[in-house]
Amino acid sequence: MSSFFSRLKQGLSRSRDSLAQLVPGGSVDALSEEEWLDIEDGLIMADCGGELSGSLVQQARKRRGSSIEALKTSMLSMIPDAKEINTSENGPFVLLVVGVNGTGKTTTIGKLATMFGQQGKSVLVGAGDTFRAAAVDQLAVWVERAGADMVRQHDGADPASVAFDTVQRGVARNYDVVIVDTAGRVQTDRGLMDELAKVRRVISKAFPGAPHEVWQVVDGGTGQNAVVQVEKFREVAGTTGLIVTKLDGSGKGGIVLQLSHTYGLPIRYVGVGETLEDLMPFNAEAFITSLLPEHAVKS
Template sequence: MDGWGVVAAVAVVLGTALAVAWTRRKPSPTLPTPAGHGPKPPRPSEPNWFEAALGRTRALLGARIAALRETAHDGRAQALEDVLLQADVGLKTAQALVARAGAADDPVEAIRRELRALLGEPSEWTFPTRPGPLVVMIVGVTGSGKTTTIGKLARRWTNEGKRVLIGAADTFRAAATEQVAVWAERAGADLVRAGEGADPGAVAYDATSAGVARGMDVVLIDTAGRLQTARPLMDELSKVRRAMNKARSGAPDEVWLVLDGTVGQNAISQALAFHEATALTGVIVTKLDGTAKGGAVVAVAHQTGLPIRWLGLGERAEDLRPFDRDAFVDAILGPKPSSAVSHTP
């Protein structure tokens, strides 16, 4: 090749590289804007964000239980059960709580004590320190908030400097991959995707393998929503789980079920069915903002024995909080009087 030939070859290579870079640099699709009306929800950076997001549950549970201090002892147990049921604590859990706290002089403090006992360990889940990616599979019924939660977790962890890869194993709809791609781009996470209708197990396998090969800190696998009663779809989920284990022995490290906090007692049957299919390691409860039914968290913890790991409190990337038992109990009941901030010098 003469001098001009070399120049021409270099120009072609450069041109192709530029063209590829340009097509990859697609503008991101428009991000969903938070729906909702009325006053703007507080931002997580604002003081009392968490308490504000759970304000409706507190208005029901905390305020009404406090009002029972004024009621006669004989009608109190029934009234307490009614309030707990209204907050979606569920009959079984409400009765267990009333049996232990119904006769107490101070119903609020008695319920606080019992809720803490029922919700188990006080400590938050912590990111493991061992080497290799933490592989997390996210499962749940349609529309519970799986993809949004993956976006939030990805954002949280990339902000902490972790390398995150998302596997778009919801191949059911093309739009699902697009949605998770937007979250991945926004969080600065890698994405492993396949075409619509691809085998979700294959995508989960590829994503897990890529996570190991690329030295990622986290692999998050999004899965298609499914009804817990649809047997073939639940079996498919078990297959996805097994595919991940073939890609890296022991994977997934975590299988988190995303529950919509507003669905009431159906959450329990969802948790039990998904646990049977995928051996859950924890639960994420979403949409707790704007509902007075935050008691569902208590019912799920009590009736499934699964740990609650994260709470979804809005549609934005930052609207996610690690589950902290005592902070949650105080947010739905109101703070303990003695723990209120004192302004006395």
């Protein structure tokens, strides 16, 4: 757990350092109006969003103790509880993974396959990003490394066909987990979004009740664009959880709080680096403790 916490803390160092410059030290009762405005500005700059930042400050002002502890308690109250993953009792757990190109989706799927494999589960991955040969090849390397199996078709094949074949094979051969990749959807392209809806439909025909989860991968450094992406994908794909990657590359760690609070979606994993260990199951308290400075700058 200490190793987990230290990696998370290191990965969020830019966000934490940025917040430290605008979160004054001292108790809640001792802060001036201007200092509370500084805190709100710091949260906005960390991509918590204007509305959520205002709500966090409003809640924190009503609490006792230090400004940091008050913010931490307020942040925790804003994050919805994550329910246990809805696995299937009579067949594989089918996971559909969506997201635009550049979010780290392919790498994330490879890491998820590895994690499930380390839990002793048999894993089958469907390479549905059929229009990017490099993405399929990259996924194949991860899948082989994970000791999992993969279904792939020719370049340019119908992604829905790949999804259907993958789930059918997963059911027929009693895999524990089936992960279906999708093309890097541009959320403003109606045709591509319609195709994503088709992928979801055929999965349910191959295995009624599937997909059991739909996780969207978003790049934490893209700020408000990530908010727009989640809104659109949720409408079409029925997103049930989020994976926020690349949090080590910017000072925008607050986007995790904004996405979770705005859409009431659980954050399943966060990514703070390139290695397998840097994709971590989301723990709200550990995340917020790592995001906030230990000792705020005294005014």
